[in-house]
Amino acid sequence: MNMTTRVSRLRGDRVTLAHGGGGRAMRDLIEEVFTDVFRPPGREDQARLTSEALQEAGAQLAFTTDGYVVTPVEFPGGDIGKLAVCGTVNDLAVGGARPLWLSASFIIEEGCEIALLRRIAATMAAEAEAAGVRIVTGDTKVVEKGGCDTLFVTTSGVGAIPPGRDIAAVNIRPGDVAIVNGVLGDHGATILAARGDLALSTPIESDCAALGHLMEDVIAAAPGMRAARDLTRGGLASALNEMAAEAGVTVELSDEALPIRPEVRGMCEILGLDPLYLANEGRAVLFVPEAQAEAALAAMRARPEGEGAAVVGRAVTAGRIPVVTKTAFGGTRIVDMLVGEQLPRIC
Amino acid sequence: MNMTTRVSRLRGDRVTLAHGGGGRAMRDLIEEVFTDVFRPPGREDQARLTSEALQEAGAQLAFTTDGYVVTPVEFPGGDIGKLAVCGTVNDLAVGGARPLWLSASFIIEEGCEIALLRRIAATMAAEAEAAGVRIVTGDTKVVEKGGCDTLFVTTSGVGAIPPGRDIAAVNIRPGDVAIVNGVLGDHGATILAARGDLALSTPIESDCAALGHLMEDVIAAAPGMRAARDLTRGGLASALNEMAAEAGVTVELSDEALPIRPEVRGMCEILGLDPLYLANEGRAVLFVPEAQAEAALAAMRARPEGEGAAVVGRAVTAGRIPVVTKTAFGGTRIVDMLVGEQLPRIC
Structure with a gap:
């Protein structure tokens, strides 16, 4: 366990267009705000996963997606990140699937506070853990001020439907x-x-x-x-x-x-x-x-x-x-x- | 095969907030513009899928996501939908996964032309077919004029990495x-x-x-x-x-x-x-x-x-x-x- 406090490489307290550019600033934002919190497996651009529940004969894979655009992004009882995790877990669960893995894609408005992103990432990690799912892959885009409203989150989910279960x-x-x-x-x-x-x-x-x-x-x-x-x-x-x-x-x-x-x-x-x-x-x-x-x-x-x-x-x-x-x-x-x-x- | 020409239930030629409201207008938009073109399996809010490639002993599941915010949304050689399908197929493929299924989530600005959405959905369906993947699940949100810029698309992808393949x-x-x-x-x-x-x-x-x-x-x-x-x-x-x-x-x-x-x-x-x-x-x-x-x-x-x-x-x-x-x-x-x-x- 690393007991040192890492010095943040993020300059400033707001997201700039450079954070979406594919270079070093983007890597720093993704690592500090999202990857350090979600801890996805592996370093390639894809998560590589196995699940006994999916390999069982007769099991089905459930796959679902939802975009979240709620305003305000924080509200009594939750925030857009909690909605995104719970909503996709629920889309899997109500069909009888056991939720396994989530992806999380963020579209961020230039000027968005980095502290807000950190709060939302923390909510998502906590909700995912409570629900027994892992956020295994993600993406970040930044659009210019006015190009979107603060933050949109899209989550997709993969789950396993046990053999013989048919809820429809x-x-x-x-x-x-x-x-x-x-x-x-x-x-x-x-x-x-x-x-x-x-x-x-x-x-x-x-x-x-x-x-x-x-x-x-x-x-x-x-x-x-x-x-x-x-x-x-x-x-x-x-x-x-x-x-x-x-x-x-x-x-x-x-x-x-x-x-x-x-x-x-x-x-x-x-x-x-x-x-x-x-x-x-x-x-x-x-x-x-x-x-x-x-x-x-x-x-x-x-x-x-x-x-x-x-x-x-x-x-x-x-x-x-x-x-x-x-x-x-x-x-x-x-x-x-x-x-x-x-x-x-x-x- | 239904040889009649279905009369469109969509009123007007632009997306309104009602198309995101969870009611009849949304159902009509999703069915006519997306579901009729993508032909996902089943009616529940989740796709239920099986794949021999994933059930093979030693196979891994690859999972990836990307958001697309390109402007302009149509350009020489493609559009945002082509990018969204190809980009996610590529994230799977470069890791050695055989792409199987995609999800597609749309965040649409109020006032967006329905004809534009139809063109983009058609591109996505054609690209997916050529790439050998199916768009199996999706979501649509509508935000007020100025809340986003025309159209954002987020695709996630699931693929199968054959046993023993390790590209990293x-x-x-x-x-x-x-x-x-x-x-x-x-x-x-x-x-x-x-x-x-x-x-x-x-x-x-x-x-x-x-x-x-x-x-x-x-x-x-x-x-x-x-x-x-x-x-x-x-x-x-x-x-x-x-x-x-x-x-x-x-x-x-x-x-x-x-x-x-x-x-x-x-x-x-x-x-x-x-x-x-x-x-x-x-x-x-x-x-x-x-x-x-x-x-x-x-x-x-x-x-x-x-x-x-x-x-x-x-x-x-x-x-x-x-x-x-x-x-x-x-x-x-x-x-x-x-x-x-x-x-x-x-x-």
């Missing part, structure tokens, strides 16, 4: 129970408040969380799990509309059962938003056979990221409308797919 | 021969001219090309190949400095042997640039044992992307300077690593 929306059957792992809309409400142009002050934090461990626990407890989706842009409503269409079922939600904080409900009422469309970054909806619903709920509630788990509805024989909500007064409301844009750059 | 800079030995697959600096010179603010008009096109097939042919002809790097930002000079440092050798170039077009040389003289630092996007430097150099050259010249292949120098016992050039007059020039920024947003 097409497997949903009428009678299956829909469960979410916690209150809805906290991430969307947090970003909205953090932008500051609404003079809203709320104690809410982003729900941003990695769901890999939770998914493994629930699959162990409810091995008949049909399908899962993480709820990001477009919220629960958009995810359910996609799933219902793919499965050929209708999903009936119970308005009373939807777990939404009073503060989020209140903010939505003031602004004319529907919490079912608010973005989440640590929430998923899972469909399980009715007989396994209690076991799934118990497994979720045993983890911090699932302590607010709740049954929100069920799949029924396909009707004319893919997703509906039953109100407390016996009425039915159509939950359509989001048509336009509720809130730009939420993730 | 640390393997380079004194006596090894350095070969490049064609003329240097065309990409950098093309982008410089395409920006138009220098009133330069040149007949040069970008060298952008995928090198997967070439690398396989060369490895078959010269199975002792030590190392290879693609020459991107920072050019041949930066790649050789990195490799020399990792290998613990000095690289001696021969000034006369460097293949550079007279037009590129002329442009560099006018602008005070050094062609050794100009970016390339379809060029690599390979180190092979001297006994296999002729076979490697012949294999490269048999392919269009290697027809300009040339020996440019050799590795020698490490001296004080990592990379030097011998001039025609018997002098020696230091080829240092690029310190600052030669040309922003070249890739």
